[in-house]
Amino acid sequence: MIDDGWPFHSNLRLFVVIIALGIVVYLLFQTRTPPVQLSSWPGNQTGDIRSDSGPVPIAGEAVPQSGRGLTDPNPPAGNPLGMSNTVMTQGYGTGSHAPAAIWGAIDLAIDSNGDGAADPDGTWNTPIYATHGGVARVSRDTWPAGNHIWVDSGRYRTGYAHIQEFAVEDGQPIQRGQIIGYVGSTGQSSGPHLDYQVWQDGINVNPLEFGALDGAGG
Ligand SMILES: [Zn+2]
Structure with missing residues (x-):
């Protein structure tokens, strides 16, 4: 009698154990999976079809703001194309750069x-200089x-998009004024230009506040 009943109980026990393990694994994944991101750009290969780009603001650490640039020894400054005949072909927060909080550039x-x-x-392959x-x-x-x-x-x-050719490698330390790449029209772009962004404490801010057109218009 015991021998007849044992296999059934064994299978039932095994079944229960497997279900329990499944639940535990499921709960582990539930708690360890990061919150769904509304956008994962850059690296999002299928998403937004805007002509220009920017990441979703990253929840910034609560850094006290005591004036832009005053507490950071290394704020962005200057025109990333470094040429007096630089022109702005699309402004901050307008067109494909809206809303500025996400796409500002x-x-x-x-x-x-x-x-x-x-x-x-005149724009193709213009050197792009790191502004900080x-x-x-x-x-x-991307x-x-x-x-x-x-x-x-x-x-x-700072973000530099639509680059034709890179001059630096991932993870490389960058000095202000260093050439990091050359202007192109890669990605969703209708012609060669540099899409330039500045983020401060995880918030998208207007690059013109950091001298992005300084020296231009001459
Ligand atoms: Zn743009």
Whole structure:
């Protein structure tokens, strides 16, 4: 009698144990899976079809703000194209740069013939200079930003999109003024330009407040 009943009980026990383990594993994954992100750009290959790009704001650490740039030894400063004939082809928070909290950027190109408008021939492969020091985060073939670089110094993060060719590698320490790449039209872009972003304490801010067009218009 015992021998007849035992296999059934054994199978039942095994079944219960497997179900219990399944529940435990499920709960572990539930608690360990990070919250769903509304956007994972850069690296999001399927998402937004905007012509320009920016990441979802990262929940910043609560850093006391005592004036922009005053507490960071290394704030972004200057024009990432470094040329007096730099022109802005799309402003901050407008068009594909809206809403600014997510997509805020400015588009920069070169007016090589002095007619006041950007021209592609003069813009292709213009060197891009880091506007502050930090660590490079290089992403190739992202959508919609194309070849993209973050320069991250902790409090500040600058973004450079649609790059034609990289001049630095992922993880490389970057000095302000260093050439990090060359202007292109990779990703979702209608022509060569630099999409330039500045993030402070995880918040998208206007690059013009950091001198992104300083020296331009001459
Ligand atoms: Zn843009």
